[in-house]
Amino acid sequence: MAGNLVKEDSSSVQDLQDPRITCSGHKRKKSTPEINKDYRERKKEEVEKLKAETEELKKSKFHLDGQAFQLRMDLEETREENINLKIVEKSQSEHHQQEIQALKEEHAQEMLERDRELNALKEEHERQMWLIELGNMNNPMETPAPAQAATYFNSNHFASQMA
Incomplete structure (x- = not known):
């Protein structure tokens, strides 16, 4: 009966105020x-x-x-x-x-x-x-005379040797 809140008995009110009981899950209604x-x-x-x-x-x-x-x-x-x-x-x-x-x-x-x-x-x-x-x-005389002379000389010389 400690957790029964319906009954108004003095022991239950004291139980609710007891910390050992309230810590065990029983809480009083606010x-x-x-x-x-x-x-x-x-x-x-x-x-x-x-x-x-x-x-x-x-x-x-x-x-x-x-x-x-x-x-x-x-x-x-x-x-x-x-x-x-x-x-x-x-x-x-x-x-x-x-x-x-x-x-x-x-x-x-x-x-x-x-x-x-x-x-x-x-x-x-x-x-x-x-x-x-x-x-x-x-001026044809200004052409290179030695080359021309050598050409004439060779052909004359060759012709004289052949004859």
Whole structure:
């Protein structure tokens, strides 16, 4: 009968107050005000925990918003840098193309000048060769006489020996 709460006997009330008995699984029934008080305390603790978590989440959100803002700013800055680099690259490319075109034109001009000089040298050479040939035709005595004499001598000498 120690655990029987239905009976209002003095021994059972004493049994409920005895720690040896209450620790063995027998608990006394709480009154409604005690239950309400415990409920309010639990809810108050839960609300405080939720408030702390909410505050922590707000701080985290604020921190993440700051990071997101910084990332957007960095992204915008990177985009601007990329655009500027593309503009510089394009202008340098156009500048290089202009330089290449100018060098090609300069090279073509140099080649024309070289061809003119070469043609002038060829013409001068041909003119000098023509003058030499013209001189040889006008003055046959200036031809190499020893070679001519040797040719006549050999044929005369050979003819005299045959006779």
